[in-house]
Amino acid sequence: MGMDWVHEYLTLMGISEKQASTPYLKHLLSAHRHVFPFENIGKLVFHDQAYVTEDVERFLWRHRMFHTGGTCITLNLQFSRLLEALGFQVFFLKPGGDHMALLILAPETGEPLYVDVGTPIPLLTPLPLNKHKQTHVPLFAGEKVILKAGDQEGEYTYIRTIADRIVDRKWAFSIDRLYHLSDFRDTIRQSYQADAQYMQQLRCEKWCARKRRMVSLKNKELTIRTHNGGKIKRSMKSREDLMDVLANTFSLPKLPVEKAMDKLEENDHLPWNKDRHISSF
Structure with a gap:
């Protein structure tokens, strides 16, 4: 495989090639979240x-043409390929039985680190997996990720909390059980079923490094969260409104969101579906 794509990948993220290290991994992780959105469009x-x-070449081409990123498997798989090419030791984890995350060995010490660029939350740093204690990582004001060591060695539970209240379901995983891409075939297939979560809604999440804020679109609800705990919510009133937000607030003007909205409307999944039919008479 030619390695031209490594240079292209790093250039897209505005990063130069360096020797594998934990600080470099943190830099790569944050830059990846800033450039490649978590989106299902x-x-x-x-x-x-x-x-x-x-x-990888196709993934990068698609991003250049359409500003796409992907959901968990797409993003973590491509990031894993980049990390391996840069000399990191990378393995796949399967938290919760249907998510893909990465286990990376710290180049300096061999310590296992939990990495995830394929989640709607801004996990911007590698999380050390400590055997006997919890790793607490504050994301934003009041929001944390906790990696809790289990009774058996190598077992952990990923827990997300806001204001110390658990949100989402807990994800259990073991670092002694490593996976191959083929182990995710069923998860990928199921993710395309008509009743799958990301076939029934519009999602786009992006970390804005310069403004230190997370912008999030779920159907027609826009949420902007800042690092100091501020939160702005706004409801989109029209397709044009939604396209404008993706182009200007997210800086993703090439995302093919009109086609995605058509697809959701065909299946009665977008809220202003009915209004549009009335107004078009």
Whole structure:
């Protein structure tokens, strides 16, 4: 495999190639979150399971053409390929039985680190997996990720809390059970079923490094969260409004969101579906 794509990948993220190290990993992780959005618009538009696991060149081409990123498997798989090419030791984890995350060995010490660029929350730093204690990582004001060591060695539970209240379901995983891409085939296939979460909604999440804020779109609800705990919410009133937000607030003007909205509307999943039919008479 030619390695031109490594240079291209790093250039897209505004990063130069360096020797593998934990500080470099942290830099790569934050830059990846800033450039490649967590979004399902590409999934809805390029309706092909091979899209999730396509080669790196194709992933980068698609981002250049359409500003796409992906959901958990696409993003973590491509990031894992970049990290391996840069000399990191990378393994796949399967937290909760249907998510993909990465286990990376710290180049300096061999300590296991939990890494995830494929989640709607801004996990911007590698999380050390300590055997006997919890790793607490504050994300934003009041929001934390906790990696809690289990009774058996190598077992952990990923827990997300806001204001010390658990949100989402807990994800159990073991670092002694490592996976291959083929182990995610069923998860990928199921993610394209009509009743799958990301076939029934519009999602886009992006970390804005310069402004230190997370912008999040779920259907027609925009949420902007800042590092100091501020939160702004706004409801989109029209398709045009939504396209404007993706172009200007997210800086992703090429995302093929019109096609994605068409697809969701066909299946009665977008809230202003009915209004549009009335106004078009």
